[in-house]
Amino acid sequence: NSGGGDNGGAPVFSESDLLLSLVDNVMTPAFVEFDSKTKNQPSLAQAYCDLESSYDPSMGDASKSAELNEAKVAIQNAWKETMVSWQHAELMIVGPLLASDKSLRNQIYSWPNVSTCSVDQDVMFFANGNINGNAYDISNRSDKRRGLDAMEYLLFNENMAHSCSSNVASILADWNTKSEQERKTLRCKYVVEVAKDLSDSATALLFDWQGSDGYAAKFKNAGHPGNPYPTTLKAINEISDALFYMTEELKDYKLATPLGLFDNKCGNITCAEEVESIYAKHSIENIRANIAAFEQIFIGGSTENTGFDDFLDNNNASDTKEIMLKGLTDAKTAAGEVSTDLQTALNNDAAKVTQTHAKVKDVTDQLKNDFINKLALELPKTSAGDND
Secondary structure (H helix, E strand, O other): OOEEEEEEEEOOOOOHHHHHHHHHHHHHEEEEEEEEHHOHHHHHHHHEEEEEEEEHHHHHHHHHHHHHHHHEEEEHHHHHHHHHHHHHHHHHHHHHHHHHHHHHHHHOOOOOOOHHHHHHHHHHHHHHHHEOOOEEHHHHHHHHHHHHHHHHHHOOOOOOOOOOOOOOHHHOOHHHHHHHHHHEEEEEEHEEEEEEEEHHHHHHHHHHHHOOOOOHHHHHHHOOOOOOOOOOHHHHHHHHHHHHHHHHHHHHHHHHHHOOOOOOOOOOOOOOOHHHOOOOOOHHHHHHHHHHHHHHHHHHOOOOOHHHHHHHHHHOOOOHHHHHHHHHHHHHHHHOOOOOHHHHHHHHOHHHHHHHHHHHHHHHHHHHHHHHOOOOOOOOOOOOOOOO
């Protein structure tokens, strides 16, 4: 990688160059790609739902059934592509995604705080068009009823019974008496609404990032008078904080918890129902995307660009850089060797999942010790007491 100038052939590193590189080569492309992936979802959801709404299973029409299935697979595949794109952005929870207690991030994807019962209720609130006499407006609804997690449940869950305990959801009182086709239709209509809302959230993210007073410009101009980041190092620290997703969400929630290394709902044994993307069986793809995104930020998008690897070189910490680069390669390899969905792997080939956890931990051990210390950065508040 190279910095902004050269000094007799040796690259010159600057913190400003690092910020410029991370914004232009990594974060902006990630947010633009995510936005573009969300934009075809409403029409694909609508095309699927039009067929679901008009389908009569009693007719036994094989061609109609095949057409419906094809449309459903199309929106499911679009969701998967969008999810991979978002899982890159999960390592970039900075600026507009961090603001207001991560409210925009949670609107897009609130995991691990999800509630399928809340989604079930909003299927009916949306169908009725109102809640307690007020017109239904998804933009006023809580994040657990919206976003990629709500879409996953609605598109991939084949169980048409609602997931609420009977005493909490009067809106669903007659849900289980409706025909299966009616319930599929009600769910798909809400999917269309959730897809539109997700697209709107992506538009808001791009505006807050790329707009004239957006966070991209704030990061690039860190340290200038009036900038919310008083120094370039403060801005860099917000980006390094975001890398700690790899420690808590990825290592602990997505891997250690289902492996039974931490407390889980199965009682500290291997627990496939604790995985992240349980309905779409998309957990290992999410994990691979997280590792790839960490590497992108670490190298600035590609080896020619300025990244944290150059910052480490500049601070006489090339040994830490090399250990982390090898750790990332090993983590990518380990995750790549999980050849089934994560639930199946946990039950049939847990050693490969354990290996993935171990290799991710090799990276995060460096992240929270030598990486932070040698770059004179501060630990994020959530990780100060991390003691695994």
